[in-house]
Amino acid sequence: MEPKNSTGIKYFLLLGLSEDPELQPLLFGLFLSMYLITVWGNLLLILAVSSDSHLHTPMYFFLSNLSLVDICLTSTTVPKMLHNIWTQSKAITYAGCISQMYFFVLFTTLDDCLLTVMAYDRYVAICHPLHYTVIMNPQLCGLLVLACWVISVANALLESCMTLSLSFCTHLEIHYFFCELKQVVQLACSDMSLNNVVMTFVAGLLGAGPLVGIIYSYSKIVSSILRLSSAQGKSKAFSTCASHLSVVALFYCLILGAYVDSGLSYSSHSTATAALMYTVVTPMLNPFIYSLRNKDIQGALRRLFRTKLLKGLLFLN
Numbered sequence: 540m541e542p543k544n545s546t547g548i549k550y551f552l553l554l555g556l557s558e559d560p561e562l563q564p565l566l567f568g569l570f571l572s573m574y575l576i577t578v579w580g581n582l583l584l585i586l587a588v589s590s591d592s593h594l595h596t597p598m599y600f601f602l603s604n605l606s607l608v609d610i611c612l613t614s615t616t617v618p619k620m621l622h623n624i625w626t627q628s629k630a631i632t633y634a635g636c637i638s639q640m641y642f643f644v645l646f647t648t649l650d651d652c653l654l655t656v657m658a659y660d661r662y663v664a665i666c667h668p669l670h671y672t673v674i675m676n677p678q679l680c681g682l683l684v685l686a687c688w689v690i691s692v693a694n695a696l697l698e699s700c701m702t703l704s705l706s707f708c709t710h711l712e713i714h715y716f717f718c719e720l721k722q723v724v725q726l727a728c729s730d731m732s733l734n735n736v737v738m739t740f741v742a743g744l745l746g747a748g749p750l751v752g753i754i755y756s757y758s759k760i761v762s763s764i765l766r767l768s769s770a771q772g773k774s775k776a777f778s779t780c781a782s783h784l785s786v787v788a789l790f791y792c793l794i795l796g797a798y799v800d801s802g803l804s805y806s807s808h809s810t811a812t813a814a815l816m817y818t819v820v821t822p823m824l825n826p827f828i829y830s831l832r833n834k835d836i837q838g839a840l841r842r843l844f845r846t847k848l849l850k851g852l853l854f855l856n
Contacts, residue, residue, distance in 0.1 A: 550630040551723070553623060555716045556815065567624045573823050574617045576833035580826035583840065590846075591839035596677040598664070598769035598779075601657045602829060604684055607652060609850065612646035615639060616717035616818055623716075637699060638716040642820075644720055647794075648745055652687035654787050655749035659683075661780050662756040666763045686759035694741060701737060705729050753787055782829045793817035804806055 556566060567712055588594045588603040596704070619639065663674050705727035713722045724734050757780070764776045767843055794817045830836040 550632050551636045551711045551713055551726075552629045552632055552717065553620070553716055553718070554629060554712055554714050558721060563624050563627070567621060570617055570624075570819070572623055573819055574613060574621070575821040577613045577819070578610055580823065581610045583843075584826045584836065586840035587836055587843050590843050594835060594839055595682045597660050598657070599835075600680055601653060601660060601684070604655045605650070605657070606826060608646050608649045609825055612643070612650065612817060614823045620716045631718065636704065636713075636723065640702065640718040640720055640723055641695050641699040643717060644698050645691050648691035648694050649687055650790065651749050652690055652744060653684075654783070654790060655701060655752050656683045656687060657783050658753040658756040658787070662759055664779065665760050665776050678808065690745070694745060697737070698741070699733050705731065705734065705773065717814075717815060717818070750791060757784065770812045782833060785828050786821075786825055789821055789828075790817065793821055820827065 557563075584606045586605045588599045616639065619631060619635075623631075660675060664671050667674065702720070702723060704723065706729040707726055708728040712724055713719070713726070715722050721738065722740070724731055727734075760776075762781060764773050767773045767776065830840065
């Protein structure tokens, strides 16, 4: 098969989760509902944090940034999938595929970095409570978020530019519902050895590195909590970390499961389903995980709804 230069490619084919025509209306309704829940859930969390002065703390500042990234991550993949189901088309343009891949890598890396920063915030809050406000000052918080963006943009640019240098064959079917980096690179006809080395190195650096940082932070946190004499103090300290730890476990378990499954399984359906879990399900569950057991968020949401309701009644009168 003769390879074609990437500039001559017009489109890729996204095979999605199922090609059964009878399942398409069900899939469209399901993913539209999940997308709307994700957007509204994370948007409400951002509004609650921004509208309540009691929540203007580093922890909730990072949380609102994580919610914004989750909205962007889901918006990178799901709207195109919904469009393809609605129009009964599997095509995505070459430029659209590379753009989608770029933003997916960007926001996935941002998620990873922000979770690491949030773990550091919890470490300082529990292990150095007397110096917390001094260490986690607004300048440092802003610099940490900026560093997350710089790392994520640089990684996404590196991966995208290296993919742009590849030549692709005529068989351009992607067994996912979006243009995932590894899936796109595997379609290339040119030498992929450098791409594979870079992807492995980056996965180790930006995957294992933050995970090691999170594990180290929580090892110090657990050690500090166990040294507390009061059972009530232990419970309160653990409750401040429970939501973040749940999100970290969900994120890493699903993303590791997806990549392990893609390496061991020959079923394209199972790998696509695994990818669905960390690209759609995790961003949808995050606001619920943070709000269900968090009295501060619940109180802020109640005050937000009461304010909006009161303004609506005054407007009607």
